[in-house]
Amino acid sequence: METEVPSKLLTTLSHAADIVRGHDFIQVYSHYDADGVSAASIIAQTLLREGKEFRVTLFTTLNDFNMDIIRSTKTDCIIITDLGASYIEQLDAMKNDIVVLDHHTIIAEAKRICYANPHLYGIDGMTSGCGATMALLFAVTMNEKNWDLVQIAFAGIAGDRQHINGLSGLNVHLLEEGKKRGYIEEMPGSLIPSGHLKTQLFLTTDPYIRGISGNEEGVTKLLEDAGIDQSKTYMDLTDEEKRKLSSLIAIRLTQQGMLECSLNEIARTRYYLTGFKMDAEYLSSVLNSCGRSGLGGMGVSAGMGDAKAIEMGAKLMNESNHDVVMNMVDLDSKGLNQMAHLQWFDSSDSGFTGMLCGISMQCIGDPDKPTIGMNRSKEPVNISSRGMWVQLDKGIDLAAAMREACASVGGEGGGHRIAAGGSVPGEMVDEFLKNLDAILERQLSSSK
Ligand SMILES: [Mn+2]
Numbered sequence: 001m002e003t004e005v006p007s008k009l010l011t012t013l014s015h016a017a018d019i020v021r022g023h024d025f026i027q028v029y030s031h032y033d034a035d036g037v038s039a040a041s042i043i044a045q046t047l048l049r050e051g052k053e054f055r056v057t058l059f060t061t062l063n064d065f066n067m068d069i070i071r072s073t074k075t076d077c078i079i080i081t082d083l084g085a086s087y088i089e090q091l092d093a094m095k096n097d098i099v100v101l102d103h104h105t106i107i108a109e110a111k112r113i114c115y116a117n118p119h120l121y122g123i124d125g126m127t128s129g130c131g132a133t134m135a136l137l138f139a140v141t142m143n144e145k146n147w148d149l150v151q152i153a154f155a156g157i158a159g160d161r162q163h164i165n166g167l168s169g170l171n172v173h174l175l176e177e178g179k180k181r182g183y184i185e186e187m188p189g190s191l192i193p194s195g196h197l198k199t200q201l202f203l204t205t206d207p208y209i210r211g212i213s214g215n216e217e218g219v220t221k222l223l224e225d226a227g228i229d230q231s232k233t234y235m236d237l238t239d240e241e242k243r244k245l246s247s248l249i250a251i252r253l254t255q256q257g258m259l260e261c262s263l264n265e266i267a268r269t270r271y272y273l274t275g276f277k278m279d280a281e282y283l284s285s286v287l288n289s290c291g292r293s294g295l296g297g298m299g300v301s302a303g304m305g306d307a308k309a310i311e312m313g314a315k316l317m318n319e320s321n322h323d324v325v326m327n328m329v330d331l332d333s334k335g336l337n338q339m340a341h342l343q344w345f346d347s348s349d350s351g352f353t354g355m356l357c358g359i360s361m362q363c364i365g366d367p368d369k370p371t372i373g374m375n376r377s378k379e380p381v382n383i384s385s386r387g388m389w390v391q392l393d394k395g396i397d398l399a400a401a402m403r404e405a406c407a408s409v410g411g412e413g414g415g416h417r418i419a420a421g422g423s424v425p426g427e428m429v430d431e432f433l434k435n436l437d438a439i440l441e442r443q444l445s446s447s448k
Helices: 007-021 034-049 063-072 086-090 133-141 144-159 170-178 196-205 218-224 239-255 260-266 280-292 296-301 307-334 353-363 389-393 398-410 426-446
Strands: 025-031 053-057 077-081 097-101 114-116 184-187 272-273 343-346 371-375 380-387 412-415 420-426
Touching: 007 077, 007 114, 007 133, 025 034, 034 053, 034 077, 034 133, 034 144, 034 280, 034 296, 053 296, 063 086, 077 133, 077 196, 086 097, 097 133, 097 380, 114 133, 114 353, 133 144, 133 170, 144 170, 144 184, 144 272, 144 280, 170 184, 170 196, 196 218, 196 307, 218 239, 272 280, 280 296, 280 307, 296 307, 343 353, 353 371, 353 380, 371 426, 380 398, 380 426, 398 412, 398 420, 398 426, 420 426
Parallel strands: 025 053, 025 077, 077 097, 097 114, 343 371
Antiparallel strands: 184 272, 371 380, 380 420, 412 420
16 A cells, blocks of 8 residues: 655645755754654754754643744744644744754644645544654655665654554555565564563563562573573564563463553554664664663664664663562552442652553453552642543543542542543542542443
8 A cells, every 4th residue: 555645734744844955053852752753863964964953842731931042043944843733823933044844733724834744635643644754754854765664764653652552644655665675574463572572571561461570580480481592582482482572471360450452552563763773662662771771872872873862761671660560560569449339549758650550551450440549649649540441432531520529529630531641639539539439430321
Protein backbone atom coordinates (compact mmCIF):
# COMPACT_ATOMS: atom_id res chain seq x y z
CA MET A 1 0.00 0.00 0.00
CA GLU A 2 1.46 3.34 -1.04
CA THR A 3 0.60 6.13 1.31
CA GLU A 4 0.91 9.70 0.22
CA VAL A 5 1.67 12.96 1.88
CA PRO A 6 -1.13 15.49 1.19
CA SER A 7 -0.06 17.99 -1.47
CA LYS A 8 -1.07 20.93 0.72
CA LEU A 9 1.39 19.68 3.34
CA LEU A 10 4.14 19.31 0.71
CA THR A 11 3.56 22.91 -0.36
CA THR A 12 3.83 24.14 3.22
CA LEU A 13 7.01 22.10 3.75
CA SER A 14 8.74 23.51 0.64
CA HIS A 15 7.78 26.98 1.80
CA ALA A 16 9.36 26.13 5.17
CA ALA A 17 12.52 24.89 3.43
CA ASP A 18 12.77 28.13 1.43
CA ILE A 19 12.44 30.20 4.59
CA VAL A 20 15.18 28.26 6.38
CA ARG A 21 17.54 28.37 3.35
CA GLY A 22 17.40 32.15 3.50
CA HIS A 23 19.00 32.32 6.97
CA ASP A 24 22.44 31.54 8.40
CA PHE A 25 21.37 31.15 12.03
CA ILE A 26 18.23 29.43 13.25
CA GLN A 27 16.81 29.20 16.76
CA VAL A 28 15.02 25.88 17.40
CA TYR A 29 12.47 25.41 20.19
CA SER A 30 11.05 21.99 21.00
CA HIS A 31 9.30 19.95 23.68
CA TYR A 32 11.40 18.10 26.29
CA ASP A 33 9.79 14.67 25.89
CA ALA A 34 10.98 11.86 23.60
CA ASP A 35 9.00 13.15 20.61
CA GLY A 36 10.22 16.71 21.12
CA VAL A 37 13.86 15.68 21.55
CA SER A 38 13.59 13.46 18.45
CA ALA A 39 12.11 16.32 16.42
CA ALA A 40 14.83 18.70 17.64
CA SER A 41 17.55 16.15 16.78
CA ILE A 42 16.19 15.75 13.26
CA ILE A 43 16.12 19.53 12.74
CA ALA A 44 19.60 19.96 14.27
CA GLN A 45 21.11 17.30 12.00
CA THR A 46 19.37 18.80 8.97
CA LEU A 47 20.66 22.30 9.74
CA LEU A 48 24.16 21.00 10.43
CA ARG A 49 24.21 19.29 7.02
CA GLU A 50 23.05 22.54 5.39
CA GLY A 51 25.98 24.35 6.98
CA LYS A 52 23.66 26.47 9.14
CA GLU A 53 24.38 27.64 12.65
CA PHE A 54 21.67 27.00 15.20
CA ARG A 55 20.74 26.76 18.85
CA VAL A 56 18.22 24.33 20.36
CA THR A 57 16.12 25.18 23.44
CA LEU A 58 13.71 22.66 25.02
CA PHE A 59 10.60 23.67 26.96
CA THR A 60 8.60 21.48 29.35
CA THR A 61 5.53 23.19 27.90
CA LEU A 62 4.68 26.25 25.84
CA ASN A 63 3.04 28.76 28.17
CA ASP A 64 2.95 32.57 28.47
CA PHE A 65 6.29 32.60 30.26
CA ASN A 66 8.07 30.62 27.53
CA MET A 67 6.23 32.57 24.85
CA ASP A 68 7.93 35.69 26.28
CA ILE A 69 11.29 33.93 25.87
CA ILE A 70 10.46 33.22 22.22
CA ARG A 71 9.36 36.82 21.71
CA SER A 72 12.59 38.18 23.14
CA THR A 73 14.89 36.13 20.89
CA LYS A 74 17.18 38.24 18.71
CA THR A 75 17.14 35.61 15.95
CA ASP A 76 15.46 36.32 12.59
CA CYS A 77 14.49 32.69 11.95
CA ILE A 78 12.77 30.32 14.39
CA ILE A 79 11.70 26.68 14.03
CA ILE A 80 9.31 25.31 16.66
CA THR A 81 8.68 21.55 16.80
CA ASP A 82 6.23 19.44 18.83
CA LEU A 83 4.89 22.69 20.32
CA GLY A 84 3.24 25.83 19.04
CA ALA A 85 -0.30 24.79 18.08
CA SER A 86 -1.76 26.61 21.07
CA TYR A 87 0.16 29.86 20.36
CA ILE A 88 -0.26 30.30 16.59
CA GLU A 89 -1.95 33.71 16.89
CA GLN A 90 0.78 35.07 19.17
CA LEU A 91 3.50 33.72 16.85
CA ASP A 92 1.70 35.22 13.86
CA ALA A 93 1.92 38.61 15.55
CA MET A 94 5.75 38.47 15.71
CA LYS A 95 8.03 39.89 13.01
CA ASN A 96 10.46 36.92 12.68
CA ASP A 97 10.41 34.21 10.03
CA ILE A 98 8.78 31.30 11.87
CA VAL A 99 8.20 27.65 10.98
CA VAL A 100 5.96 25.59 13.30
CA LEU A 101 5.95 21.78 12.92
CA ASP A 102 3.45 20.51 15.47
CA HIS A 103 0.75 17.85 15.84
CA HIS A 104 -1.29 19.06 18.81
CA THR A 105 -4.92 20.11 18.62
CA ILE A 106 -5.51 23.05 16.31
CA ILE A 107 -6.70 26.28 17.90
CA ALA A 108 -6.10 28.64 14.97
CA GLU A 109 -4.77 28.57 11.42
CA ALA A 110 -1.72 30.69 10.68
CA LYS A 111 -2.08 33.87 8.64
CA ARG A 112 1.57 34.83 8.25
CA ILE A 113 3.91 32.19 9.67
CA CYS A 114 4.59 28.79 8.08
CA TYR A 115 2.62 26.17 10.00
CA ALA A 116 2.40 22.43 9.33
CA ASN A 117 0.18 20.19 11.48
CA PRO A 118 -1.44 16.85 10.43
CA HIS A 119 -4.82 18.13 11.69
CA LEU A 120 -4.72 20.86 9.00
CA TYR A 121 -4.90 18.15 6.31
CA GLY A 122 -7.53 15.91 7.91
CA ILE A 123 -4.97 13.60 9.54
CA ASP A 124 -5.27 12.79 13.26
CA GLY A 125 -2.21 14.22 14.99
CA MET A 126 -2.89 12.19 18.12
CA THR A 127 -2.44 8.83 16.37
CA SER A 128 -1.10 9.30 12.83
CA GLY A 129 1.75 11.79 12.87
CA CYS A 130 3.77 13.30 15.73
CA GLY A 131 6.25 16.18 16.11
CA ALA A 132 9.14 14.02 14.90
CA THR A 133 7.07 12.86 11.89
CA MET A 134 6.59 16.49 10.86
CA ALA A 135 10.26 17.31 11.48
CA LEU A 136 11.32 14.37 9.30
CA LEU A 137 9.00 15.40 6.45
CA PHE A 138 10.56 18.86 6.65
CA ALA A 139 14.09 17.36 6.68
CA VAL A 140 13.52 15.29 3.53
CA THR A 141 11.98 18.30 1.83
CA MET A 142 15.22 20.16 2.54
CA ASN A 143 17.21 17.25 1.13
CA GLU A 144 16.27 13.72 0.07
CA LYS A 145 19.53 12.53 1.69
CA ASN A 146 18.00 13.17 5.10
CA TRP A 147 15.89 9.99 4.90
CA ASP A 148 18.35 8.29 7.28
CA LEU A 149 16.87 10.54 9.99
CA VAL A 150 13.64 8.52 9.77
CA GLN A 151 15.23 6.35 12.45
CA ILE A 152 15.08 9.23 14.93
CA ALA A 153 11.51 9.96 13.83
CA PHE A 154 10.60 6.45 14.95
CA ALA A 155 11.89 7.20 18.44
CA GLY A 156 9.44 10.12 18.44
CA ILE A 157 6.58 7.98 17.15
CA ALA A 158 7.30 5.42 19.90
CA GLY A 159 7.60 8.20 22.49
CA ASP A 160 4.12 9.48 21.71
CA ARG A 161 2.87 5.86 21.61
CA GLN A 162 1.58 6.25 18.04
CA HIS A 163 2.75 2.69 17.26
CA ILE A 164 0.77 0.89 19.96
CA ASN A 165 -2.22 -0.14 17.86
CA GLY A 166 -0.40 -0.25 14.55
CA LEU A 167 0.95 2.68 12.53
CA SER A 168 -1.40 4.91 10.57
CA GLY A 169 -1.45 8.03 8.39
CA LEU A 170 1.84 9.85 7.85
CA ASN A 171 3.71 7.32 9.99
CA VAL A 172 2.93 4.57 7.46
CA HIS A 173 4.61 6.69 4.79
CA LEU A 174 7.69 6.99 7.01
CA LEU A 175 7.76 3.25 7.61
CA GLU A 176 7.48 2.40 3.90
CA GLU A 177 10.25 4.80 2.92
CA GLY A 178 12.39 3.80 5.90
CA LYS A 179 12.09 0.10 5.07
CA LYS A 180 12.67 0.65 1.36
CA ARG A 181 15.88 2.50 2.13
CA GLY A 182 17.08 -0.05 4.69
CA TYR A 183 16.93 2.21 7.76
CA ILE A 184 14.08 0.45 9.52
CA GLU A 185 13.26 -3.21 9.98
CA GLU A 186 9.91 -4.34 11.29
CA MET A 187 10.29 -7.09 13.87
CA PRO A 188 7.52 -9.22 15.35
CA GLY A 189 6.57 -8.17 18.87
CA SER A 190 7.52 -10.16 21.95
CA LEU A 191 6.93 -10.31 25.68
CA ILE A 192 10.72 -10.45 26.09
CA PRO A 193 12.34 -7.06 26.68
CA SER A 194 14.92 -6.00 24.11
CA GLY A 195 18.54 -5.42 25.05
CA HIS A 196 20.73 -7.36 27.51
CA LEU A 197 18.33 -9.92 28.97
CA LYS A 198 19.69 -10.14 32.49
CA THR A 199 19.62 -6.35 32.88
CA GLN A 200 16.36 -5.67 31.09
CA LEU A 201 14.36 -8.55 32.64
CA PHE A 202 15.34 -7.13 36.04
CA LEU A 203 14.29 -3.61 35.01
CA THR A 204 11.12 -4.41 33.06
CA THR A 205 7.83 -2.87 34.10
CA ASP A 206 6.33 -3.17 30.61
CA PRO A 207 5.32 -5.76 31.63
CA TYR A 208 6.00 -5.99 35.37
CA ILE A 209 6.63 -9.72 35.91
CA ARG A 210 6.10 -10.82 39.50
CA GLY A 211 9.15 -12.60 40.89
CA ILE A 212 11.30 -11.50 37.93
CA SER A 213 11.11 -7.70 37.71
CA GLY A 214 13.36 -6.24 40.40
CA ASN A 215 14.42 -9.75 41.49
CA GLU A 216 17.94 -10.82 40.53
CA GLU A 217 17.56 -14.46 41.60
CA GLY A 218 14.26 -14.65 39.77
CA VAL A 219 15.88 -13.45 36.54
CA THR A 220 18.77 -15.93 36.84
CA LYS A 221 16.35 -18.80 37.50
CA LEU A 222 14.07 -17.82 34.60
CA LEU A 223 16.96 -17.80 32.12
CA GLU A 224 18.16 -21.16 33.51
CA ASP A 225 14.68 -22.65 33.15
CA ALA A 226 14.57 -21.44 29.55
CA GLY A 227 18.03 -22.89 28.92
CA ILE A 228 19.42 -19.49 27.93
CA ASP A 229 22.94 -18.28 28.60
CA GLN A 230 22.95 -15.46 31.18
CA SER A 231 25.01 -13.16 28.96
CA LYS A 232 22.66 -13.11 25.97
CA THR A 233 20.78 -10.17 24.50
CA TYR A 234 17.36 -10.40 22.84
CA MET A 235 18.99 -10.20 19.41
CA ASP A 236 21.21 -13.24 20.23
CA LEU A 237 18.23 -15.52 20.89
CA THR A 238 17.34 -18.35 18.54
CA ASP A 239 13.68 -18.73 17.59
CA GLU A 240 13.45 -21.72 19.90
CA GLU A 241 14.91 -19.75 22.83
CA LYS A 242 12.52 -16.88 22.17
CA ARG A 243 9.57 -19.28 22.15
CA LYS A 244 10.65 -20.93 25.39
CA LEU A 245 11.34 -17.68 27.25
CA SER A 246 8.22 -15.87 26.07
CA SER A 247 5.97 -18.77 27.01
CA LEU A 248 7.51 -18.88 30.51
CA ILE A 249 6.84 -15.14 30.80
CA ALA A 250 3.28 -15.51 29.43
CA ILE A 251 2.50 -18.17 32.05
CA ARG A 252 3.65 -15.88 34.84
CA LEU A 253 1.73 -12.87 33.50
CA THR A 254 -1.44 -14.92 33.14
CA GLN A 255 -1.01 -16.25 36.69
CA GLN A 256 -0.73 -12.72 38.03
CA GLY A 257 -4.06 -11.92 36.36
CA MET A 258 -3.08 -10.08 33.20
CA LEU A 259 -5.63 -10.07 30.39
CA GLU A 260 -4.85 -11.40 26.94
CA CYS A 261 -5.44 -7.94 25.42
CA SER A 262 -2.69 -6.55 27.69
CA LEU A 263 -0.32 -9.33 26.64
CA ASN A 264 -1.01 -8.50 23.00
CA GLU A 265 -0.40 -4.81 23.62
CA ILE A 266 2.97 -5.57 25.18
CA ALA A 267 3.92 -7.90 22.33
CA ARG A 268 3.54 -5.04 19.83
CA THR A 269 5.59 -4.80 16.64
CA ARG A 270 9.12 -3.50 17.16
CA TYR A 271 10.95 -1.15 14.83
CA TYR A 272 14.65 -1.86 14.60
CA LEU A 273 16.82 1.12 13.65
CA THR A 274 19.63 -0.28 11.54
CA GLY A 275 22.06 2.64 11.99
CA PHE A 276 21.53 2.93 15.75
CA LYS A 277 21.46 -0.87 16.14
CA MET A 278 18.62 -0.63 18.67
CA ASP A 279 14.88 -0.64 18.66
CA ALA A 280 12.85 2.55 18.41
CA GLU A 281 11.34 2.20 21.88
CA TYR A 282 14.79 1.88 23.42
CA LEU A 283 16.10 5.04 21.71
CA SER A 284 12.86 6.76 22.64
CA SER A 285 13.29 6.04 26.30
CA VAL A 286 16.95 7.13 26.23
CA LEU A 287 15.90 10.48 24.73
CA ASN A 288 13.03 10.76 27.19
CA SER A 289 15.40 10.22 30.14
CA CYS A 290 17.74 12.96 28.88
CA GLY A 291 14.90 15.44 28.30
CA ARG A 292 13.25 14.81 31.63
CA SER A 293 16.55 15.04 33.54
CA GLY A 294 17.01 18.54 32.15
CA LEU A 295 19.83 17.33 29.89
CA GLY A 296 18.26 18.37 26.60
CA GLY A 297 21.64 19.03 24.95
CA MET A 298 22.72 15.49 25.70
CA GLY A 299 19.37 14.23 24.39
CA VAL A 300 19.78 16.07 21.10
CA SER A 301 23.37 14.77 20.77
CA ALA A 302 22.07 11.25 21.44
CA GLY A 303 19.36 11.71 18.82
CA MET A 304 22.02 12.91 16.38
CA GLY A 305 23.77 9.59 16.97
CA ASP A 306 26.58 10.55 19.37
CA ALA A 307 27.65 7.25 20.97
CA LYS A 308 28.85 8.81 24.25
CA ALA A 309 25.56 10.72 24.68
CA ILE A 310 23.55 7.56 23.96
CA GLU A 311 25.59 5.67 26.55
CA MET A 312 25.08 8.35 29.20
CA GLY A 313 21.37 8.61 28.35
CA ALA A 314 21.01 4.84 28.67
CA LYS A 315 22.61 5.02 32.11
CA LEU A 316 20.08 7.66 33.20
CA MET A 317 17.29 5.53 31.78
CA ASN A 318 18.43 2.42 33.67
CA GLU A 319 18.70 4.40 36.91
CA SER A 320 15.18 5.73 36.67
CA ASN A 321 13.81 2.35 35.53
CA HIS A 322 15.55 0.86 38.57
CA ASP A 323 13.70 3.26 40.88
CA VAL A 324 10.38 2.50 39.19
CA VAL A 325 10.79 -1.28 39.33
CA MET A 326 11.85 -1.30 43.00
CA ASN A 327 8.80 0.81 43.85
CA MET A 328 6.63 -1.62 41.90
CA VAL A 329 8.10 -4.57 43.85
CA ASP A 330 7.30 -2.73 47.07
CA LEU A 331 3.75 -1.92 45.93
CA ASP A 332 3.21 -5.49 44.73
CA SER A 333 4.29 -6.91 48.10
CA LYS A 334 1.85 -4.61 49.94
CA GLY A 335 -0.92 -5.18 47.40
CA LEU A 336 -3.63 -2.78 46.28
CA ASN A 337 -6.34 -1.78 48.74
CA GLN A 338 -9.66 -3.12 47.49
CA MET A 339 -13.01 -1.36 47.58
CA ALA A 340 -16.20 -2.53 45.87
CA HIS A 341 -15.58 -0.78 42.53
CA LEU A 342 -12.00 0.47 42.70
CA GLN A 343 -8.56 -0.44 44.01
CA TRP A 344 -6.07 2.09 45.38
CA PHE A 345 -2.55 2.59 46.66
CA ASP A 346 -0.51 5.32 48.32
CA SER A 347 2.88 6.13 46.77
CA SER A 348 3.67 9.23 48.82
CA ASP A 349 7.20 7.99 49.52
CA SER A 350 8.25 7.41 45.93
CA GLY A 351 6.36 9.73 43.62
CA PHE A 352 6.01 8.03 40.19
CA THR A 353 2.31 7.86 41.07
CA GLY A 354 0.97 8.03 37.51
CA MET A 355 3.49 5.53 36.22
CA LEU A 356 2.91 3.04 39.06
CA CYS A 357 -0.82 3.44 38.57
CA GLY A 358 -0.59 2.46 34.89
CA ILE A 359 1.70 -0.51 35.54
CA SER A 360 -0.45 -1.77 38.45
CA MET A 361 -3.64 -1.51 36.42
CA GLN A 362 -2.20 -3.49 33.55
CA CYS A 363 -0.05 -6.01 35.40
CA ILE A 364 -1.14 -6.78 38.97
CA GLY A 365 -4.54 -5.21 39.55
CA ASP A 366 -8.05 -6.63 39.26
CA PRO A 367 -8.79 -5.84 35.58
CA ASP A 368 -12.46 -5.20 36.42
CA LYS A 369 -11.79 -2.19 38.66
CA PRO A 370 -10.09 1.15 37.97
CA THR A 371 -6.81 1.70 39.87
CA ILE A 372 -6.29 4.87 41.89
CA GLY A 373 -2.87 6.07 43.03
CA MET A 374 -2.25 8.92 45.42
CA ASN A 375 0.69 11.00 46.51
CA ARG A 376 0.06 12.62 49.90
CA SER A 377 3.50 14.18 50.24
CA LYS A 378 2.16 17.61 49.31
CA GLU A 379 -1.04 19.51 49.84
CA PRO A 380 -3.35 19.11 47.95
CA VAL A 381 -3.02 15.36 47.50
CA ASN A 382 -2.25 14.37 43.92
CA ILE A 383 -4.46 11.60 42.48
CA SER A 384 -3.96 9.41 39.38
CA SER A 385 -6.43 6.95 37.95
CA ARG A 386 -6.20 4.32 35.20
CA GLY A 387 -8.79 2.04 33.66
CA MET A 388 -8.90 -0.72 31.05
CA TRP A 389 -10.87 -0.88 27.78
CA VAL A 390 -12.97 -3.69 29.26
CA GLN A 391 -14.08 -1.28 32.01
CA LEU A 392 -14.93 1.46 29.53
CA ASP A 393 -17.07 -1.03 27.64
CA LYS A 394 -19.04 -1.56 30.87
CA GLY A 395 -19.73 2.16 31.29
CA ILE A 396 -16.72 3.45 33.25
CA ASP A 397 -15.66 7.01 32.40
CA LEU A 398 -12.77 8.11 34.62
CA ALA A 399 -12.74 11.68 33.27
CA ALA A 400 -16.30 12.22 34.48
CA ALA A 401 -15.87 10.14 37.66
CA MET A 402 -12.70 11.95 38.74
CA ARG A 403 -14.18 15.37 37.93
CA GLU A 404 -17.24 14.68 40.07
CA ALA A 405 -15.49 12.85 42.92
CA CYS A 406 -12.75 15.47 43.29
CA ALA A 407 -15.26 18.32 43.12
CA SER A 408 -17.42 16.61 45.77
CA VAL A 409 -14.65 17.17 48.36
CA GLY A 410 -13.52 20.59 47.16
CA GLY A 411 -10.82 19.46 44.73
CA GLU A 412 -10.62 19.25 40.96
CA GLY A 413 -10.05 16.51 38.42
CA GLY A 414 -10.46 15.45 34.82
CA GLY A 415 -8.66 13.91 31.84
CA HIS A 416 -9.48 11.01 29.56
CA ARG A 417 -12.03 8.24 29.98
CA ILE A 418 -9.25 5.67 30.45
CA ALA A 419 -6.78 7.81 32.43
CA ALA A 420 -7.60 10.81 34.57
CA GLY A 421 -6.04 12.80 37.39
CA GLY A 422 -6.95 15.30 40.03
CA SER A 423 -6.19 16.78 43.41
CA VAL A 424 -8.08 16.81 46.71
CA PRO A 425 -7.46 18.28 50.20
CA GLY A 426 -5.50 15.85 52.39
CA GLU A 427 -8.15 15.49 55.10
CA MET A 428 -10.77 14.59 52.46
CA VAL A 429 -9.05 11.53 50.95
CA ASP A 430 -11.27 8.91 52.63
CA GLU A 431 -14.38 10.82 51.68
CA PHE A 432 -13.09 11.16 48.11
CA LEU A 433 -12.51 7.39 47.76
CA LYS A 434 -15.97 6.66 49.15
CA ASN A 435 -17.61 9.10 46.73
CA LEU A 436 -15.59 7.86 43.75
CA ASP A 437 -16.57 4.27 44.54
CA ALA A 438 -20.25 5.30 44.55
CA ILE A 439 -19.90 7.23 41.28
CA LEU A 440 -18.27 4.22 39.59
CA GLU A 441 -21.09 1.99 40.85
CA ARG A 442 -23.61 4.42 39.37
CA GLN A 443 -21.76 4.48 35.99
CA LEU A 444 -21.77 0.67 35.88
CA SER A 445 -25.44 0.28 36.78
CA SER A 446 -26.71 3.05 34.49
CA SER A 447 -25.06 1.46 31.45
CA LYS A 448 -26.60 -1.97 32.07
MN1 LIG B 1 4.55 15.04 20.52
